[in-house]
Amino acid sequence: xxxxxxxxxxxxxEVCNKVGGIYTVITSxxxxxxxxxxxxxxxxxxxFPKKIYGIFEEEVSPDCFLxxxxxxxKEGIExxxxxxxxxxxxxxxxxxxxxxxxxxxxxxxNLWDWFKIDSLNTEYFDFDEPVIWSFAxxxxxxxxxxxxxxxxxxAHFHEWLSGAGLLxxxxxxxxxxSVFTTHATSLGRTxxxxxxxxxxxxxxxxxxxxxxxxxxxxxxxxxxTEKQCAQNCFVFxxxxxxxxxEAEKILGRKPEVLVLNGLDIAKFPSFEEAAVKHKVxxxxxxxxxxxxxxxYYQFDLDKLLVYFIAxxxxxxxxxxxxxxxxxxxxxxxxxxxxxxxxxxxxFWIPGNVKAIRPELLQNKTYFLDIKDSLDDIRDDVQNRLLxxxxxxxxxxxxxxxxxxxxxxIRPKINRLFRGGVPALSTHKLYNEDSDLIFQxxxxxxxxxxxxxxVKVVFYPxxxxxxxxxxDTSYYESMIGSDLxxxxxxxxxxxxxxxxxxxxxxxxLTTDLSGFGRFIIEKEQRNLDYPGVFVLPRFQKTKQEIVDxxxxxxxxxxxxxxxxxxxxxxxxxxxxxxxxxxxxxxFYIEAHNLAVDKLA
Numbered sequence: 001x002x003x004x005x006x007x008x009x010x011x012x013x014e015v016c017n018k019v020g021g022i023y024t025v026i027t028s029x030x031x032x033x034x035x036x037x038x039x040x041x042x043x044x045x046x047x048f049p050k051k052i053y054g055i056f057e058e059e060v061s062p063d064c065f066l067x068x069x070x071x072x073x074k075e076g077i078e079x080x081x082x083x084x085x086x087x088x089x090x091x092x093x094x095x096x097x098x099x100x101x102x103x104x105x106x107x108x109x110n111l112w113d114w115f116k117i118d119s120l121n122t123e124y125f126d127f128d129e130p131v132i133w134s135f136a137x138x139x140x141x142x143x144x145x146x147x148x149x150x151x152x153x154x155a156h157f158h159e160w161l162s163g164a165g166l167l168x169x170x171x172x173x174x175x176x177x178s179v180f181t182t183h184a185t186s187l188g189r190t191x192x193x194x195x196x197x198x199x200x201x202x203x204x205x206x207x208x209x210x211x212x213x214x215x216x217x218x219x220x221x222x223x224x225t226e227k228q229c230a231q232n233c234f235v236f237x238x239x240x241x242x243x244x245x246e247a248e249k250i251l252g253r254k255p256e257v258l259v260l261n262g263l264d265i266a267k268f269p270s271f272e273e274a275a276v277k278h279k280v281x282x283x284x285x286x287x288x289x290x291x292x293x294x295x296y297y298q299f300d301l302d303k304l305l306v307y308f309i310a311x312x313x314x315x316x317x318x319x320x321x322x323x324x325x326x327x328x329x330x331x332x333x334x335x336x337x338x339x340x341x342x343x344x345x346x347f348w349i350p351g352n353v354k355a356i357r358p359e360l361l362q363n364k365t366y367f368l369d370i371k372d373s374l375d376d377i378r379d380d381v382q383n384r385l386l387x388x389x390x391x392x393x394x395x396x397x398x399x400x401x402x403x404x405x406x407x408x409i410r411p412k413i414n415r416l417f418r419g420g421v422p423a424l425s426t427h428k429l430y431n432e433d434s435d436l437i438f439q440x441x442x443x444x445x446x447x448x449x450x451x452x453x454v455k456v457v458f459y460p461x462x463x464x465x466x467x468x469x470x471d472t473s474y475y476e477s478m479i480g481s482d483l484x485x486x487x488x489x490x491x492x493x494x495x496x497x498x499x500x501x502x503x504x505x506x507x508l509t510t511d512l513s514g515f516g517r518f519i520i521e522k523e524q525r526n527l528d529y530p531g532v533f534v535l536p537r538f539q540k541t542k543q544e545i546v547d548x549x550x551x552x553x554x555x556x557x558x559x560x561x562x563x564x565x566x567x568x569x570x571x572x573x574x575x576x577x578x579x580x581x582x583x584x585x586f587y588i589e590a591h592n593l594a595v596d597k598l599a
Contacts, residue, residue, distance in 0.1 A: 015045025138168030192490035240514020281480030319487030328444025351460030531570030
């Protein structure tokens with residue numbers, strides 16, 4: 001599809017500022033946008049010196065923008081030009097609005113006078129800060145339009161955080177085609193977080209403005225900003241069919257285009273590469289599990305399955321509640337069946353961390369001491385084995401290791417073992433007694449007893465690759481696992497199951513997520529090996545959801561090696577269908593539609 005705009009500006013609070021999922025959207029599609037717009041593609045974001053370190057390469061202002069810089073600097077808006085160090089190295093304009101904050105009350109007054117947005121009692125960092133920045137974005141684009149006065153300009157705004165810029169352009173009747181994307185409505189997300197409410201059951205009956213006002217000034221201001229952006233942009237878009245339903249009811253306009261979220265699949269390993277990495281990283285996870293569980297009791301690591309859930313600590317929205325209940329049900333079922341495999345379920349969800357559990361650090365020290373002793377005699381052991389095999393002699397541990405070594409290592413092995421049971425988490429938490437994950441695990445009987453086929457590890461820190469325990473990054477942890485479980489209740493798109501699938505890891509999502517709906521609509525679904533399981537949640541009771549989830553996880557646990565491989569193949573196939581090289585057309589469609597409305 002050929003672009004109709006001469007210049008494209010994409011505006012987001014998450015340009016060079018990692019906050020949430022929009023950061024992934026923008027970074028992963030940057031190359032595809034450049035492929036379509038070339039040198040005429042610009043990203044606009046906020047200037048936060050500490051956050052841009054290492055990812056933003058500043059350059060001198062282009063000559064054509066020198067006048068713009070001078071005009072805006074007099075108003076307190078300072079511009080930083082450069083490149084974002086991601087694939088494609090897109091051109092970026094970052095706005096330092098520090099000296100523009102004194103215009104806060106004037107900006108909020110304008111939003112009231114022009115669009116009746118009530119933001120009187122909002123908090124600075126929650127609402128005011130992005131509004132001040134985005135108003136500055138509007139001023140920047142106004143001045144830029146004077147430079148490109150004979151060009152067709154499209155400006156794409158993400159979420160309410162950039163909305164004041166769009167509304168400013170609307171008010172001054174700028175000759176700029178505007179596109180607005182809501183990734184999740186602020187009101188919908190707020191309602192979804194209340195575990196006593198059902199967003200999808202209430203959609204037809206609530207009055208959005210009244211409901212937002214009742215929920216407080218912050219929610220009300222965001223909702224009104226979002227609503228005015230949706231109604232005053234040239235083209236309104238959202239990221240999925242499920243969010244389109246929500247947005248039409250809450251914001252009063254049906255999105256014209258669905259800009260589905262994709263990935264740059266070229267950055268991910270091939271199936272063969274992923275298989276090699278899985279073996280290496282799965283072994284690293286097994287080493288961790290040995291010093292986590294083996295001081296208390298042992299199980300067969302050759303019959304191990306690693307399940308995981310990952311993301312923000314949103315207990316209901318991310319489906320952590322039903323995951324735990326389904327794991328409890330699965331544990332009871334497999335225990336009754338005398339299932340001979342062990343499932344370890346990781347919760348890679350950052351929590352209120354105090355420190356690593358001292359007993360875990362002690363276990364690790366003793367375990368690594370044993371490992372170091374083995375490393376010291378590795379060559380000797382290998383030579384002995386070669387000799388014993390070549391001479392066709394029978395061998396035992398004495399002939400392999402030698403009596404002296406076995407005598408020396410015995411105290412180290414004895415020191416490793418301790419009484420009790422493994423903890424539920426790697427770290428102590430400040431709020432352990434009231435933590436929802438802890439409470440729920442114990443409630444369903446997941447307490448890491450020896451006879452439990454399902455064991456759990458709550459890992460409440462970010463996976464940096466250097467945390468002193470697993471020492472694996474987010475993607476490495478995924479690749480080393482067998483099944484990612486993401487039974488979300490509120491998920492406008494759902495990147496985590498897509499990322500898992502792109503890494504050739506089987507995963508599970510729901511029909512309340514945009515990605516889940518996308519899979520359901522695909523005609524080439526394979527029901528025997530779905531690759532990505534889709535859990536039915538829409539208009540289902542909690543018990544039905546828990547039962548279905550437990551059945552799906554049980555089904556996967558009983559897959560043969562061949563079936564697991566087939567499922568991984570189909571998972572990657574699904575991910576490849578969500579490549580930005582295919583999905584970028586939706587952005588171009590929205591931009592072209594907006595440009596057509598300029599005439």
